[in-house]
Each structure stands twice: as C-alpha cells, then as structure tokens.
Amino acid sequence: MYLTKxxxxxxxxxxxxxxxxxxxxxxxxxxxxxxxxxIPVGSVQVAGVSYxxxxxPGLEFLEDMAGKGAxxxxxxxxxxxxxxxxxxxxxxxxxxxxxxxxCIMEAxxxxxxxxxATCTPYLVGNLPRFGEHIAWSESxxxxxxxxxxxxRTNREGGPSALAAALCGVTPNYGLHLDENRKPSVAVKVNxxxxxNSDFGALGYHVGKLVKKGNPYFQGIKxxxxxxxxxxxxxxxxxxxxxxxxxxxxxxxxxxxDPKNLEVIEVGERELKETCEKLNTGRExxxxxxxxxxxxxxxxxxxxxxxxxxxxxxxLWICTARTTKETATKLGFVEQVxxxxxxxxxxTCAVVSPIERMGFKRTAVNSGKAANYxxxxxxxxxxxxxxxxxxxxxxx
Amino acid sequence: xxxxGKAEGEAIVSKEPIGFYGGIDPKTGVVIxxxxxxxxxxxxxxxxxxxxxxxxxxxxxxxxxMKRNGVAPAAIVNKETETVVATGVILAGIPCVDGIDIDKxxxxxxxxxxxxxxxxxxx
Numbered sequence: 093m094y095l096t097k098x099x100x101x102x103x104x105x106x107x108x109x110x111x112x113x114x115x116x117x118x119x120x121x122x123x124x125x126x127x128x129x130x131i132p133v134g135s136v137q138v139a140g141v142s143y144x145x146x147x148x149p150g151l152e153f154l155e156d157m158a159g160k161g162a163x164x165x166x167x168x169x170x171x172x173x174x175x176x177x178x179x180x181x182x183x184x185x186x187x188x189x190x191x192x193x194x195c196i197m198e199a200x201x202x203x204x205x206x207x208x209a210t211c212t213p214y215l216v217g218n219l220p221r222f223g224e225h226i227a228w229s230e231s232x233x234x235x236x237x238x239x240x241x242x243x244r245t246n247r248e249g250g251p252s253a254l255a256a257a258l259c260g261v262t263p264n265y266g267l268h269l270d271e272n273r274k275p276s277v278a279v280k281v282n283x284x285x286x287x288n289s290d291f292g293a294l295g296y297h298v299g300k301l302v303k304k305g306n307p308y309f310q311g312i313k314x315x316x317x318x319x320x321x322x323x324x325x326x327x328x329x330x331x332x333x334x335x336x337x338x339x340x341x342x343x344x345x346x347x348x349d350p351k352n353l354e355v356i357e358v359g360e361r362e363l364k365e366t367c368e369k370l371n372t373g374r375e376x377x378x379x380x381x382x383x384x385x386x387x388x389x390x391x392x393x394x395x396x397x398x399x400x401x402x403x404x405x406x407l408w409i410c411t412a413r414t415t416k417e418t419a420t421k422l423g424f425v426e427q428v429x430x431x432x433x434x435x436x437x438x439t440c441a442v443v444s445p446i447e448r449m450g451f452k453r454t455a456v457n458s459g460k461a462a463n464y465x466x467x468x469x470x471x472x473x474x475x476x477x478x479x480x481x482x483x484x485x486x487x
Numbered sequence: 488x489x490x491x492g493k494a495e496g497e498a499i500v501s502k503e504p505i506g507f508y509g510g511i512d513p514k515t516g517v518v519i520x521x522x523x524x525x526x527x528x529x530x531x532x533x534x535x536x537x538x539x540x541x542x543x544x545x546x547x548x549x550x551x552x553m554k555r556n557g558v559a560p561a562a563i564v565n566k567e568t569e570t571v572v573a574t575g576v577i578l579a580g581i582p583c584v585d586g587i588d589i590d591k592x593x594x595x596x597x598x599x600x601x602x603x604x605x606x607x608x609x610x
Contacts, residue, residue: 113577113578113580116490116577117573117574117577117578120489120490120573120577121570121573121574124568124569124570124573140544140545140548145545146545146548147513147545147548147552148513148552149513149548149549149551149552149553149555150545150548150552152551152552152555153548153551153552153555153578249544249547249570249571249574250544250545250547250548251544251547251548251574251578252570252574
C-alpha cells in the first residue's frame with residue numbers, strides 16, 4: 093500500500109506508541125483487503141461501548157489508550173452503552189454493571205469522543221453527505237449511511253473505527269470503491285409494507301438469504317426514513333448487508349443496472365412465515381421500542397397513541413439523549429409517562445442486561461432486536477407491529 | 488507479517504478455526520468452546536497455530552485481554568489471518584504471521600517465529 097511520508101513516520105513510531113499501533117492496525121486491514129492507500133474520513137462512529145459486549149478486556153484496552161493520551165482527529169460519535177446514563181438506578185440497572193459502564197464512558201470521553209450514545213448518529217448531528225468517506229461501526233448506522241444517504245463506509249469493528257478516529261484515515265477498499273457498490277442480487281417484493289415491523293420482517297428475511305451481498309429491491313412503493321432505518325438494521329443483523337438499493341427511493345439506485353442479476357421473490361407468505369419464526373413468546377413482560385433509536389417523529393406518534401391510555405406492563409421507548417431532551421421540551425415525554433411508559437435514553441434492548449432485570453419475554457417491532465434478543469438477552473420475543481404490541485399491554 | 492516480533496515456544500495446533508469471544512477464557516487462556524478440538528487446553532505461552540479466526544468482532548478484545556492477563560500465546564501462526572485476529576494481535580502486540588502451510592506443523596513441535604521476516608522455523 094502507498095503511504096505518505098507522514099504515514100511512514102507514524103508507522104516507524106515517531107508519533108508515539110498509540111498512533112503507531114492503531115495505524116498499524118489500519119495498514120494490516122488495508123493489506124488484507126487489498127487497499128491501495130489511506131483516505132481521509134469526514135467522521136467516525138465508534139461501536140463496542142456496552143460493558144455487556146466488550147467486558148473487562150475491552151474496558152482495560154480503552155483505559156490503556158485513554159491513559160496514554162490518545163485523542164481523536166476527526167468528529168467522532170459513540171454507540172449506545174448498556175444503560176441509561178442518567179436514570180439507570182431508577183430503571184433498575186445493576187450497580188456493578190453501572191460502575192464498569194461509567195468507566196468505559198470516561199475513557200471514551202478522555203479520547204475526545206462525543207458522548208452521543210446512540211446507534212443513529214445521523215439523527216443527532218453526525219450527518220455525512222452523499223459520497224463522503226466515513227469510517228463507521230454499528231451495522232445499522234453503516235447500512236443507513238451507505239444506502240439511504242449514499243455516504244461510503246465499510247462495516248468497521250469497534251477497534252478499527254477507533255483507529256480511524258485517532259488517525260483520521262481509513263484504508264481505501266470495499267464500499268469506498270464504486271465497483272463494490274453495485275448490486276449483487278435483485279429482490280422483487282410483492283407484499284404490502286405498512287408498518288416499521290413489516291420492513292423489519294422483510295429485512296430480516298432478505299439478510300438471511302443474501303448474507304454479505306448488496307441487494308437491489310424492486311416493488312417497494314414507498315418508505316419513510318424511519319422505515320428504512322428499521323429495514324437496514326434488520327438486514328445487517330440477520331446477515332451482514334452494509335449497502336442496499338431500493339428502486340425509486342435510495343440515491344444510488346438510479347446509477348445501477350439490475351439486469352442480469354439473480355432474482356429473489358418475496359411475497360406476503362414469506363413475510364408471514366418470518367413473523368411466525370421471530371415470535372417465540374406470547375405474553376410480554378415489557379415492550380421495548382426504538383431499535384434503532386427512535387426519531388423525534390416516532391416518539392411523537394407513539395405519544396399520541398398513548399394519550400389518555402393506561403399501560404399494564406412496562407414500555408420503553410429507547411432513543412438518543414438529545415432526542416429525549418427535545419421530546420421533553422415538546423411535551424411528548426410527559427405524555428408517554430402519563431400512560432405509564434418511559435422514554436429511555438442512551439441504551440437499547442440489545443445491549444442492556446435486561447435478562448438481569450427480571451424480564452423474560454420482550455415485545456418488539458424491530459427485526460434487529462428480534463434477531464438478537466434470544467441470544468444476547470435470553471428473551472422470548474413477541475414480534476409485531478406497534479398497534480398489535482400496544483393492544484397486549486394497554487389496560 | 489500481520490504483527491511484528493519474535494517468539495519461541497511449543498506449538499499447539501488446531502485444524503479448526505478459533506473464535507476467541509466465547510471460545511477462549513481471557514482470564515486463564517483455556518479453550519472453552521464446547522466440542523472444539525482444543526477444548527480444555529491452555530494456549531498460554533504456546534505458539535498457537537490455526538487456519539483462521541471466526542465469530543464476533545469482540546474476539547479482538549479477548550486476545551488483548553489474554554495478553555494483559557499474562558495468558559496469551561507467545562505468537563500466532565495462521566493459514567489466513569482475518570480481521571478479528573489481525574485486530575486483536577496488533578492491539579495486544581502479539582507476533583503473528585500468516586500465509587503459512589500449517590498442515591506441516593504438529594502439536595508439541597518446537598517453533599521459532601520471526602514475524603518481522605514472516606518466517607516460522609523448527610527450533
């Protein structure tokens with residue numbers, strides 16, 4: 093790989109141990125994937141934040157880096173931790189877990205990372221433009237940035253994203269290059285998609301089938317940003333899809349030629365079977381919405397649905413803290429709380445230790461959450477659209 | 488070379504890929520994956536030889552944690568190093584080479600790994 097004079101110096105250790113090691117990581121990854129050079133990135137999203145996923149080894153690594161004076165060079169935002177960073181006690185998060193989680197946050201903060209604590213950085217001010225090179229981890233955000241915005245990022249892991257943040261560059265390979273953004277398979281959809289959960293089910297089904305490819309969807313008549321957010325998240329969870337195109341909807345679709353591709357057909361029957369497969373329980377202990385994190389629009393819609401109603405079971409709407417603050421000012425949080433629900437900031441169902449908090453059956457409208465909750469959180473899942481789920485828990 | 492350095496030690500060979508997250512205990516260096524051919528064996532201070540990594544990207548942090556806890560292998564030799572292992576050995580500073588014909592190596596062989604020159608020799 094071609095390296096600039098400055099990059100050679102970093103690799104020789106002239107800019108310190110931390111940069112040398114992190115830059116070496118980028119060079120090796122670049123070598124493995126055949127990158128020709130490094131390219132500057134406009135922003136970074138760092139995943140691997142919850143103590144539940146990275147454990148003590150991750151915490152020690154981050155504290156070591158922060159202690160050695162590591163500082164990010166480009167605007168860098170952060171994924172959700174395993175708890176609400178303010179209301180964790182009241183919500184019942186375990187004390188030992190919270191202590192470790194706060195140490196992780198401190199280490200990230202020391203490195204100059206913005207404590208956005210959300211999987212939807214694009215909703216809270218880290219919004220790349222079309223064609224911009226970025227280095228993001230968090231598979232749902234990667235999918236959104238590539239597919240809905242047309243920015244360019246590979247599916248980074250936590251450490252490689254952190255390395256990009258500290259070095260300001262990423263190796264030029266994969267989805268940074270035009271030729272790898274072409275569709276690999278066409279998906280013809282013959283089904284009505286109304287709710288976010290319909291998009292979640294379709295995403296889950298297609299992710300399983302295409303695994304790592306770039307699907308090109310035909311027959312999807314319309315979708316708002318929240319639905320595309322749920323759609324990409326599910327595909328990235330059940331498979332490893334980092335980029336999809338939707339004919340007539342996503343910005344790069346018109347540049348692509350879907351002819352001569354293998355075709356997968358998906359109809360109402362496949363979606364119904366997917367919903368049945370994702371449903372492993374019946375009566376929920378809790379309903380958790382906001383995977384990926386809810387937008388202000390989604391919170392407003394839910395608040396209105398809950399107006400004048402009373403919940404019999406806990407309901408969490410997970411979102412970014414800044415979105416919660418706006419929703420508080422606009423009165424939506426009070427509306428949700430009056431019905432007995434909570435707007436939970438920072439964390440989400442997937443990365444929080446809900447299995448240690450007395451919950452065994454969780455209802456979700458997210459294909460991504462339905463994919464991970466049985467394994468990560470030992471939950472039985474009730475999967476459905478938001479109206480069906482609310483019906484189960486409203487008095 | 489994936490990660491620089493030199494090491495000598497006894498080989499422990501796995502024909503199967505190794506997933507470090509949930510596969511090896513970062514506190515003891517013992518393989519804990521159920522049914523894995525190395526289950527119950529320690530990789531501490533050995534030259535760990537396996538075709539490639541597998542599984543969760545958190546595995547990189549497990550490799551780093553093993554090093555911090557003093558139970559890491561002295562070096563790693565792969566047929567083809569993928570990103571989880573590459574990330575882990577670079578973070579941890581464990582010598583690692585790939586592109587090696589590992590079929591010729593047997594558990595118990597004394598090996599000399601010179602990652603700087605991408606060579607694996609018999610000691």
